[in-house]
Amino acid sequence: MKRDIPELKHQDVGGAELPYLHYPGGEKQMLFCHATGFLPWLWHPIIEAFSPEYTIWAPYICNYRTCDPHQGGLKWNIIAEDLGAFCRAQKIEHHVQVGHSMGATVSTIAASLFGVRPRGMVLIEPIFLPEEFYSLTPSVEGHPLASKSIKRLNYWQSEEDAHAYLKSRSFFTTWDDEILQLYKRFGMEKMPEGDMRLACSPESEAAMFMGGWCCNPWPLLEKIGCPALVIEGEQSPNVAFVDLKRAVSLLPRGEFGSVPGAGHLIPMEKPGEITAILKNFVAKLNGA
Secondary structure, three states: OOOOOOOOEEEEOOOOEEEEEEEOOOOEEEEEEOOOOOOHHHHHHHHOOOOOOEEEEEEOOOOOOOOOHHHOOOOHHHHHHHHHHHHHHHOOOOOEEEEEOHHHHHHHHHHHHOOOOOOEEEEEOOOOOOHHHHHOOOOOOOOOOHHHHOOOOOOEOOHHHHHHHHHHOHHHOOOOHHHHHHHHHHOEEEOOOOOEEEOOOHHHHHHHHHHOOOOOOHHHHHHOOOOEEEEEEOOOHHHHOOOHHHHHHHOOOEEEEEEOOOOOOHHHHOHHHHHHHHHHHHHHHHHO
């Protein structure tokens, strides 16, 4: 059954209002955390497969706190602490925690340091950098991702121009069509003057990337006591420097999975496969 996309709500997490989507449902709970620079609305086709059996939340982690990419950005341990406050305020516990990229890493930090207590976690392409990276303090210009994101095009004269731009970019050619339509709808905003801008600005995206260097997740993995499935895209460029099999070996109840033909953006490219993986994971949790 198709569900309408809910309106954004806001939760005070201590000095900031964290936006989120809320899908009311049954007693069982799920929490979805998105990747850097992306949007909670992109989870919608996957969430539909679990709603209304589950009550589901999907926070919008972008510019909810003031942050300057040139001053270290928005540190991921702060986001994780806010996620802990969010879960306490919303009474989210014994839930299934799903995170992609930044969202997977923030979920890991939140579960190990800030009192988030899921009954199971699915970590899709988490950003667990080589440990030596966490001793560095790069500038925006020296950060491989922030330096690119801050230069991202962020002005189109019309909605037609914006959508033509997306269609012309090879970055989006592997995306599922429904996900791409959601990105067109929610990832860009019409300004009062009539032009289009990105909903998550290049500066905000760069600030998110910069914040990822602050907290080394490797020593935290042994503190994750629940079952944790780590998913890798077979064709992800991160395979060369993010050792997810090592991460699984450090998780007390870790399991590794790979999605054939997928890159880093697995939920955008193959939402059907992610839905099937989640259903199988949940079925095992329920049967345990």
